[in-house]
Amino acid sequence: MTKSRLALLVAIVALVAAFFALDLGRFFSLEFFRSQQAAITGFHAAHPWQTAAAFFALYVAVTGLSLPGAAIMTLVAGAIFGLLWGTVIVSFASTIGATLAFLASRFLFRDGIQRKFGDKLRAIDAGMEKEGAFYLFTLRLVPVFPFFVINLVMGLTPMKARTFYWVSQVGMLLGTIAYVNAGTQIGRIESLKGILSPSLLLSFAALGVLPLVAKKIVDLLRARKVYARWPKPARFDRNMIVIGAGSAGLVSAYIAAAVKAKVTLIEKHRMGGDCLNTGCVPSKALIRSAKLLSQIHHAQRYGIRKAQAEFDFADLMERVQRVVSAIEPHDSAQRYTGLGVECIQGEAKITSPWSVEVKGAQGTQTLTTRAIVIAAGASPFVPPVPGIEEVGYVTSDTIWGLRALPRRLLVLGGGPIGCELTQCFARFGSKVTQVEMLPRLMVREDPEISALVMQSFRDDGIDVRVGHKARQFVVENGEKTLIAEHDGKDVRIGFDLLLCAVGRVANTSGYGLEELGIGTTRQRTVETNEFLETIYPNIFACGDVAGPFQFTHTAAHQAWYAAVNALFGKLKKFRADYSVIPWATFTDPEVARVGLNETEAKDKGIAYEVTTYGIDDLDRAIADSAAHGVVKVLTVPGRDRILGVTIVGEHAGDLIIEYIGAMKHGIGLNKILGTIHIYPTLAEANKYAAGNWKKAHVSRRTLQCLERYHAWMRG
Numbered sequence: 118m119t120k121s122r123l124a125l126l127v128a129i130v131a132l133v134a135a136f137f138a139l140d141l142g143r144f145f146s147l148e149f150f151r152s153q154q155a156a157i158t159g160f161h162a163a164h165p166w167q168t169a170a171a172f173f174a175l176y177v178a179v180t181g182l183s184l185p186g187a188a189i190m191t192l193v194a195g196a197i198f199g200l201l202w203g204t205v206i207v208s209f210a211s212t213i214g215a216t217l218a219f220l221a222s223r224f225l226f227r228d229g230i231q232r233k234f235g236d237k238l239r240a241i242d243a244g245m246e247k248e249g250a251f252y253l254f255t256l257r258l259v260p261v262f263p264f265f266v267i268n269l270v271m272g273l274t275p276m277k278a279r280t281f282y283w284v285s286q287v288g289m290l291l292g293t294i295a296y297v298n299a300g301t302q303i304g305r306i307e308s309l310k311g312i313l314s315p316s317l318l319l320s321f322a323a324l325g326v327l328p329l330v331a332k333k334i335v336d337l338l339r340a341r342k343v344y345a346r347w348p349k350p351a352r353f354d355r356n357m358i359v360i361g362a363g364s365a366g367l368v369s370a371y372i373a374a375a376v377k378a379k380v381t382l383i384e385k386h387r388m389g390g391d392c393l394n395t396g397c398v399p400s401k402a403l404i405r406s407a408k409l410l411s412q413i414h415h416a417q418r419y420g421i422r423k424a425q426a427e428f429d430f431a432d433l434m435e436r437v438q439r440v441v442s443a444i445e446p447h448d449s450a451q452r453y454t455g456l457g458v459e460c461i462q463g464e465a466k467i468t469s470p471w472s473v474e475v476k477g478a479q480g481t482q483t484l485t486t487r488a489i490v491i492a493a494g495a496s497p498f499v500p501p502v503p504g505i506e507e508v509g510y511v512t513s514d515t516i517w518g519l520r521a522l523p524r525r526l527l528v529l530g531g532g533p534i535g536c537e538l539t540q541c542f543a544r545f546g547s548k549v550t551q552v553e554m555l556p557r558l559m560v561r562e563d564p565e566i567s568a569l570v571m572q573s574f575r576d577d578g579i580d581v582r583v584g585h586k587a588r589q590f591v592v593e594n595g596e597k598t599l600i601a602e603h604d605g606k607d608v609r610i611g612f613d614l615l616l617c618a619v620g621r622v623a624n625t626s627g628y629g630l631e632e633l634g635i636g637t638t639r640q641r642t643v644e645t646n647e648f649l650e651t652i653y654p655n656i657f658a659c660g661d662v663a664g665p666f667q668f669t670h671t672a673a674h675q676a677w678y679a680a681v682n683a684l685f686g687k688l689k690k691f692r693a694d695y696s697v698i699p700w701a702t703f704t705d706p707e708v709a710r711v712g713l714n715e716t717e718a719k720d721k722g723i724a725y726e727v728t729t730y731g732i733d734d735l736d737r738a739i740a741d742s743a744a745h746g747v748v749k750v751l752t753v754p755g756r757d758r759i760l761g762v763t764i765v766g767e768h769a770g771d772l773i774i775e776y777i778g779a780m781k782h783g784i785g786l787n788k789i790l791g792t793i794h795i796y797p798t799l800a801e802a803n804k805y806a807a808g809n810w811k812k813a814h815v816s817r818r819t820l821q822c823l824e825r826y827h828a829w830m831r832g
C-alpha cells in the first residue's frame with residue numbers, strides 16, 4: 118500500500134474508532150434530539166445559515182465515514198428545516214457523503230482488488246460498465262443492503278464517480294423525502310422502524326426494479342423486432358447448421374453432435390479449412406524442411422565438418438502435400454459423419470434466421486434450423502497498391518501450388534505469416550527481401566523481441582526492409598519492381614515473385630449477411646456480442662470470421678461458446694472468455710506469447726515488473742547448440758501473479774504451455790519454482806525465470822536475520 122493510501126486509511130480508522138470509543142452514537146438518537154430540540158431550533162432561528170452549513174457538514178462526515186446516524190439526521194433535518202429545505206440539504210449532503218465514501222473505497226482498495234482478482238472480475242466489471250447505473254438505482258430504491266455497504270462496494274467497480282453521484286442522488290430522493298417529511302412530525306415518532314410503512318417500502322421496491330425490468334423488456338422487443346420480417350417455420354429440420362468446415366466449424370459441429378443435437382456442417386471447398394489446407398499444417402511442414410536445411414548448413418556447430426543437402430524444391434512442396442494428406446482424415450467428412458454430423462458439400466447462404474440454402478453438386482436445397490453458426494473464415498488481404506495485379510502475386514492460399522523456387526522473392530508483410538514463409542524461402546535458397554511498412558517485424562511483440570527475430574533473419578541472409586511503404590509495382594526493363602517509400606525517398610526493389618502477406622480479412626459477403634442486416638465491425642469481422650451472438654440471438658459466429666484473433670486454437674475455443682450458446686442459450690449463456698490467449702510464430706527462433714507484453718501493459722497503464730531469463734545460459738540449449746533466446750515474464754509488482762509471458766527460442770511454442778496453464782489456473786511463479794522440471798530440458802528455462810523472480814524478491818532483512826542465525830549457530 119502506498120504512503121498516501123496508508124495515511125488515509127489510518128485517518129479513517131482513527132475517526133471511526135474515536136466515534137465508537139467516545140460513544141458519540143448517543144448524540145444520534147431520537148431521545149437526544151428531543152431533549153435538545155428547543156435549544157437547536159432556537160439556534161436555527163437565530164443563525165439559519167450557520168445551522169444549515171454545520172448540519173450539512175456533519176451529515177457529509179457521517180455518511181462519508183460510513184458511521185451510523187444518517188437516518189436520524191434525516192428526520193432531524195425535517196424537524197429543523199422543514200420538508201423543502203430539509204430535503205434539499207439531506208439530498209445533497211447524503212449524495213456528497215456517499216460519493217466521498219465511494220471515492221475513498223476506490224482509492225484504498227480498487228487497485229489491490231484488481232491486482233488480485235482482476236481476471237475473475239473482468240466479466241462483472243464489463244457488466245457494471247454497461248448496466249451499473251440500473252443496478253445502483255435499484256439498490257438505492259430497494260433497501261435490501263445498507264447504503265454504506267453500497268457506497269463501499271460500488272467504489273470497487275469501474276463505475277464513473279459522476280454516474281455514481283447522479284444515480285445516487287436521484288435514487289435516494291424518494292426515501293429522503295419520506296424521511297424528512299416524517300421528521301417534520303418528529304414528536305410523534307417512536308422508533309425508526311415505523312417510518313416507512315410496508316406498502317411504501319413495496320412501492321419503492323417496485324420503482325427500483327422498474328428500470329431493470331423495462332430494460333430487459335426493451336432488449337426482448339429489440340430481439341423480436343429483428344425477426345419480425347421473417348416467417349418462422351412451424352418446426353425445424355435441424356437444431357444447428359454450421360457454415361464452414363474449418364477449425365471453428367468442425368469444433369462447433371463436433372460439440373453439437375456430442376450432445377446429440379441434429380447438426381449439419383456445410384463446406385463449399387475443402388474440409389479442414391485454411392488450417393489444414395493452406396495455413397498451419399502446410400506452413401509447419403515447410404518450416405520443418407527449412408529448419409533441417411539450416412541445420413545441415415550449420416553442420417559445423419554440431420561437430421560435423423561437412424554436410425551437404427541435395428534437394429529439389431518441388432519435392433519439398435510434394436512432402437508438404439503428403440503431410441496435409443496424412444492429416445486430412447482427422448477433418449474428413451467421413452470422420453465427422455461417423456461422429457454424428459451430417460456433412461454437405463456445397464455453398465451455403467443464409468436465407469432467413471431459420472433457413473439456409475445450399476448449392477451443391479446435387480442442386481439447391483433449403484434446410485431449416487433452430488440455430489446457425491457462421492464459421493466462414495478469412496481470406497488473404499491484397500492491398501490496392503497500383504500495379505499489383507499487373508505484376509501478379511501469390512498469397513498464403515496459392516503459394517502451395519508452386520513447384521519452382523523463385524530466384525528472388527519479395528514478401529510484402531512483416532506479420533507472422535510473412536515472417537514464417539520469408540525464412541523458409543530464404544533457407545531454401547531464394548534471395549528474399551521482406552518489406553514492412555512499420556518500423557519492425559512482428560509489431561505486436563515487444564521491440565527487443567522483434568529485434569531478436571530480425572537479427573536471426575539477417576543471419577539467414579534475408580534483406581529485411583522495415584519502414585518501407587509499398588507505393589507502386591512496375592515492370593522496368595522487363596524486371597518486376599516494387600517502388601517503396603522509405604524516409605521520404607523512393608526505393609526500388611527488383612523481384613521475380615511477389616508473396617502478399619499483409620493480413621487476412623474475414624469472409625463476410627455472398628452468403629446472406631447483407632440481406633439479413635448482420636453488420637460488421639471496424640476490423641471487418643462479423644459483429645457479435647460477448648456470447649458470440651449476432652443481432653439475431655439464434656445466429657452465432659466464431660473463428661476468423663468473428664475475430665478478434667486469427668488462430669486455430671482461438672477458433673476452436675470460440676466454437677465451444679458458439680455451439681453451447683446456440684444449443685442451450687435459452688437455459689444458460691456463456692460469455693466467451695479471452696482472459697488467457699496464447700499464440701506462437703514458428704520462425705527460428707520461435708516466438709510465443711500469452712497475456713500481456715510490456716508494450717501493452719504500458720499502453721493500458723497496468724503496473725508490472727519484468728523478470729527475464731536468458732536461454733543462452735540453459736544447459737540443454739547449450740547442448741543442443743540452440744543457446745539463444747529469452748523468457749520474459751511480467752508480474753504484478755511485488756507479487757508472483759503472472760500478467761504475461763513472452764518466450765523466444767527453440768520450441769518456445771511448447772515451453773509456454775506451462776505459463777498458459779499457470780495463468781489460466783491462477784498459479785504464480787512461486788509454484789512454478791516449486792515444481793520439479795526434468796533435467797536437462799528446455800522447459801527448465803521456465804523454472805529459472807521463476808527463480809530469477811524469487812531472487813529479486815527475497816527480503817534483505819530476512820537474509821540479514823538468516824546470516825545472524827547462522828553466525829550464532831557457528832558459536
Ligand SMILES: Cc1cc2nc3c(=O)[nH]c(=O)nc-3n(C[C@H](O)[C@H](O)[C@H](O)COP(=O)(O)OP(=O)(O)OC[C@H]3O[C@@H](n4cnc5c(N)ncnc54)[C@H](O)[C@@H]3O)c2cc1C
Binds near residue numbers: 392393464672703
Ligand atoms: C499460412 C498460415 C499459417 C497459419 N499458421 C497458424 C498456426 O501456426 N497456428 C494457428 O493457430 N493458426 C495459424 N493460422 C491461422 C489459422 O489457419 C486460422 O486462424 C484458422 O484456420 C481459422 O479457422 P476458421 O474455421 O475460422 O476458418 P477457415 O479455416 O478459413 O474455415 C472457413 C471455411 O468456411 C468455408 N466457407 C466459407 N464460406 C462458405 C459458404 N458460404 N458455404 C460453405 N462454406 C463456406 C471455407 O471454404 C473454409 O473452408 C495460419 C494461417 C495461415 C494462412
